[in-house]
Amino acid sequence: MSQGKKTNKIAVCAIMCALAITVSALESLIPIQALIPLPGVKLGFANIIILFLLFRYGVFEAAITAFIKCLTVNLIFFSVTGLIFSLTGSLFSIIFAVIMKYTVSEKLSFIGISVGCAAMHNIGQTAAACLVLSSFAPVSYLPVLLIASAFTGFITGTVLILIERRFKKI
Amino acid sequence: MKKADVIPIAAVIAAAVIIALVFVPKQADTVRITCENAVYEYPIGENRRVELTENGVSLTVLIENGRVSVEKSTCRDQICVHTHTGSIICMPARVVITVEDGEYDHVAG
Numbered sequence: 298m299s300q301g302k303k304t305n306k307i308a309v310c311a312i313m314c315a316l317a318i319t320v321s322a323l324e325s326l327i328p329i330q331a332l333i334p335l336p337g338v339k340l341g342f343a344n345i346i347i348l349f350l351l352f353r354y355g356v357f358e359a360a361i362t363a364f365i366k367c368l369t370v371n372l373i374f375f376s377v378t379g380l381i382f383s384l385t386g387s388l389f390s391i392i393f394a395v396i397m398k399y400t401v402s403e404k405l406s407f408i409g410i411s412v413g414c415a416a417m418h419n420i421g422q423t424a425a426a427c428l429v430l431s432s433f434a435p436v437s438y439l440p441v442l443l444i445a446s447a448f449t450g451f452i453t454g455t456v457l458i459l460i461e462r463r464f465k466k467i
Numbered sequence: 468m469k470k471a472d473v474i475p476i477a478a479v480i481a482a483a484v485i486i487a488l489v490f491v492p493k494q495a496d497t498v499r500i501t502c503e504n505a506v507y508e509y510p511i512g513e514n515r516r517v518e519l520t521e522n523g524v525s526l527t528v529l530i531e532n533g534r535v536s537v538e539k540s541t542c543r544d545q546i547c548v549h550t551h552t553g554s555i556i557c558m559p560a561r562v563v564i565t566v567e568d569g570e571y572d573h574v575a576g
Contacts, residue, residue: 336545405474405475408468413479416475426558436486437553437554438554438556439483439486444483450475
């Protein structure tokens with residue numbers, strides 16, 4: 298990669314990182330509890346950015362951005378517990394996205410991939426919760442989270458498709 | 468959106484249904500509050516308030532009219548306060564509240 302392209306890539310990644318952190322922090326301020334009275338459901342807009350980076354640049358860029366995002370957002374909110382779950386969820390989500398990228402990305406649009414990522418994120422967090430609590434109790438909430446994932450994944454996937462169309466020129 | 472997109476969506480919904488069916492609520496007459504270092508059990512038939520402080524979070528569990536809820540909590544997310552069905556979990560406090568089959572019997576207890 299030429300020096301110009303390399304710099305371009307680093308600049309884009311840095312901006313995307315800041316964006317992921319901002320979007321993640323802001324979405325927790327949106328009162329979706331008013332519309333959907335389900336505790337623990339998030340819109341997951343950061344996933345849009347992670348997938349964008351994954352498909353535009355690669356695994357490393359996506360993974361490092363996700364990692365920095367998790368660290369920063371949880372540090373801002375002083376949440377160590379949150380950090381563990383954030384990291385686990387993001388890990389499951391990225392592994393799924395990478396598998397999708399290298400196998401079926403021709404047949405699936407970003408909507409299908411986003412739904413899967415959202416679901417895997419919730420599964421990862423539920424698994425982490427089960428380990429921490431030494432109990433299967435968190436699994437009882439998973440069905441609700443999964444149904445929500447189908448919707449939030451659809452929304453984030455659609456946004457990503459729209460973004461991708463406009464980014465073709467850059 | 469492509470045709471094959473329905474596959475992950477259907478799979479996620481199917482998984483949700485299957486998990487919901489497998490984790491069926493059992494016969495439920497005991498409220499079990501599982502904390503990091505202790506487990507407390509109370510019959511669901513008796514109204515009471517249980518005050519706990521775990522990991523720096525203070526919460527009040529209310530058992531009233533055969534239902535359990537977290538009346539108030541000092542945790543940041545308040546997910547426990549807003550959960551009204553199934554198991555109630557407060558992650559910052561590491562507290563799990565479930566309603567299960569226990570030693571308390573409706574007839575004898």
